[in-house]
Amino acid sequence: MADIESGERFDYVIVGAGSAGCVLAARLSEDPDVTVALLEAGGHNDKLLVNMPAGASQIFNNKNESNWAFETVPQSELGGRRLFQPRGRGWGGSSSINAMMYIRGHARDYDQWRQMGLTGWGYADVLPYFKKSQHNDSGGDAWNGEGGPLHVTRSPAGYPLQKVFVQAAAQAGFPVTRDFNGYQQEGAGIYSATIKDGKRCSTANAFLRPLVGVRPNLTVISNAHAGRLIIERKTAVGVEYAAGPGKSVKTVYAKREVILSAGAFQSPQLLLLSGIGPADELRKLGIPVEMDAPEVGRNLQDHIDCGVLYGCTKPITLYTLLKGHRQAMVGIEYMLRGTGHGRTIHLHSGAFLKTRGELDRPDVQLHFVNALMRDHGRVKAEADGFTIHTCPLRPESRGTVQLASRDPFAAPLIDPRYFTEANDMRCMRDSIRQIRDIVAQDAFKPYRGDEIAPGAQNTTDRELDTWIRATAETLYHPVGTVRMGVDDKAPVDVDLRVRGIDSLRVIDASVMPTLIGGNTNAPTIMIAEKLADSMRGRPPLPPQDAPIAEDARVAV
Numbered sequence: 001m002a003d004i005e006s007g008e009r010f011d012y013v014i015v016g017a018g019s020a021g022c023v024l025a026a027r028l029s030e031d032p033d034v035t036v037a038l039l040e041a042g043g044h045n046d047k048l049l050v051n052m053p054a055g056a057s058q059i060f061n062n063k064n065e066s067n068w069a070f071e072t073v074p075q076s077e078l079g080g081r082r083l084f085q086p087r088g089r090g091w092g093g094s095s096s097i098n099a100m101m102y103i104r105g106h107a108r109d110y111d112q113w114r115q116m117g118l119t120g121w122g123y124a125d126v127l128p129y130f131k132k133s134q135h136n137d138s139g140g141d142a143w144n145g146e147g148g149p150l151h152v153t154r155s156p157a158g159y160p161l162q163k164v165f166v167q168a169a170a171q172a173g174f175p176v177t178r179d180f181n182g183y184q185q186e187g188a189g190i191y192s193a194t195i196k197d198g199k200r201c202s203t204a205n206a207f208l209r210p211l212v213g214v215r216p217n218l219t220v221i222s223n224a225h226a227g228r229l230i231i232e233r234k235t236a237v238g239v240e241y242a243a244g245p246g247k248s249v250k251t252v253y254a255k256r257e258v259i260l261s262a263g264a265f266q267s268p269q270l271l272l273l274s275g276i277g278p279a280d281e282l283r284k285l286g287i288p289v290e291m292d293a294p295e296v297g298r299n300l301q302d303h304i305d306c307g308v309l310y311g312c313t314k315p316i317t318l319y320t321l322l323k324g325h326r327q328a329m330v331g332i333e334y335m336l337r338g339t340g341h342g343r344t345i346h347l348h349s350g351a352f353l354k355t356r357g358e359l360d361r362p363d364v365q366l367h368f369v370n371a372l373m374r375d376h377g378r379v380k381a382e383a384d385g386f387t388i389h390t391c392p393l394r395p396e397s398r399g400t401v402q403l404a405s406r407d408p409f410a411a412p413l414i415d416p417r418y419f420t421e422a423n424d425m426r427c428m429r430d431s432i433r434q435i436r437d438i439v440a441q442d443a444f445k446p447y448r449g450d451e452i453a454p455g456a457q458n459t460t461d462r463e464l465d466t467w468i469r470a471t472a473e474t475l476y477h478p479v480g481t482v483r484m485g486v487d488d489k490a491p492v493d494v495d496l497r498v499r500g501i502d503s504l505r506v507i508d509a510s511v512m513p514t515l516i517g518g519n520t521n522a523p524t525i526m527i528a529e530k531l532a533d534s535m536r537g538r539p540p541l542p543p544q545d546a547p548i549a550e551d552a553r554v555a556v
């Protein structure tokens, strides 16, 4: 963690050492003739609760030095509630506090990007980059990579209920799938996770940490909060940041390019603070306009989630397994021997389902949790039970990220406008009914307790909507706020260059034009892998056409 002189110059300056930033820093610095500075607001994140997979729930649901813990503005369709919005801080960014699910989305999500004119972003184009970063513990195949830094481990279906969930889904007539990222996304199955030898495989642990002190051309500047880009004659030349205990303002300069990888809330925030955004909005705050970019901070999309709660009639859920002193013992066993419940995130099975038969891909994702989980796990479970989370995968609602003030330390105004499009509510409601159907199957019979929430008495659309509005929370996948597009209004082009400002790119989850159908860590890593090649002047990896199921009703 370097403390550099103010005004130092590097070829590339990357802001944000998160999922994308760590990958970019590692790949760009493979060229020994190139110097890279990676600026990160937080610290190194090398600590037990980050590294131990089971520690995730204790680090993502509260404000701490690894979590910015933002909240949204009051949500009109959710009774005016402000929703919690965790975001990772420090090395690895959100990949250091996330739930480690390794999911890429559906192949057709990327083909849709290509159909939007985004040449080079179809499934066949991006698949080689997913594989490049991956080391799949179960081996490589047409869809999975081997030998990459990001270790992907198939979850142990160790808890009985995880398997029961998959069996029950099959009994309810849904397909079963072996690999959500392989031939067939649709169906119920066992998740894979970014875990290596029982330790979180964040992008910090996979890509960055092994290089620190090894590559002299890579400089990581931690505890450095970027406040503004330095722009001269429509060219990004550097970054102003606050560092150290006294928060003195320093500068770092880029000979080639500045890259923003500060995530879907803070990359647009930094553009706005630097005068790149909707001109009228900037002028209201007295920020000189460098570039009128009306869609910076627009097009926010996020997965909104509900958890259907059931009691369990047998003492086999985390409530019993981690009762009393047992939870502390998990940490102690993990620290001493690296074994036990600490090695897993407890989210082992789930499903991708269609709420309407005519769809060409699943439109909801289910996560099965072997515990009663309310409000991001902040409400302590009071009995044995299980939770089946669901979220509409391609919400139609669109929101915004705006500045609260000119102060770079002030949190941005986050307004996802959840459920402002009626189909999102329809989709959530239909999915809750599918979950009820799954839990009603014979496989659950020996374990099924009462439906705790929404509660079996709530059956009409109206009753379900009321419950959804009262309990829905984010599934942590904001994207789209600096969308890539071929039209003039899109803030970045297909090479993720900011329109109208030279030597500036945004490379992170912000650039996804539409939310992919799944968790967003692997897609963000893929985006950084692909851009790193392009920035190094390498030809793109040859496209690969791995087959995908046409008729996902046929179980494989």
Ligand SMILES: Cc1cc2nc3c(=O)[nH]c(=O)nc-3n(C[C@H](O)[C@H](O)[C@H](O)COP(=O)(O)OP(=O)(O)OC[C@H]3O[C@@H](n4cnc5c(N)ncnc54)[C@H](O)[C@@H]3O)c2cc1C
Residues within 6 Å of the ligand: 015, 016, 017, 018, 019, 020, 021, 039, 040, 041, 042, 060, 086, 087, 088, 089, 090, 091, 092, 093, 094, 095, 097, 098, 099, 100, 101, 102, 103, 224, 225, 226, 227, 261, 262, 263, 264, 266, 267, 270, 475, 476, 477, 478, 508, 509, 510, 519, 520, 521, 522, 524
């Ligand atoms: C609680 C939680 C659970 C999740 N679970 C999963 C999951 O199981 N599977 C999955 O695939 N995805 C999951 N996600 C989503 C996934 O982790 C993110 O989509 C992905 O990490 C986003 O990567 P990014 O590079 O865009 O941003 P981030 O990884 O968030 O990185 C942004 C970085 O920029 C830094 N930064 C921000 N502003 C500044 C500034 N002004 N100056 C300097 N540095 C700055 C931040 O501190 C951070 O390190 C989860 C996310 C969260 C928060």
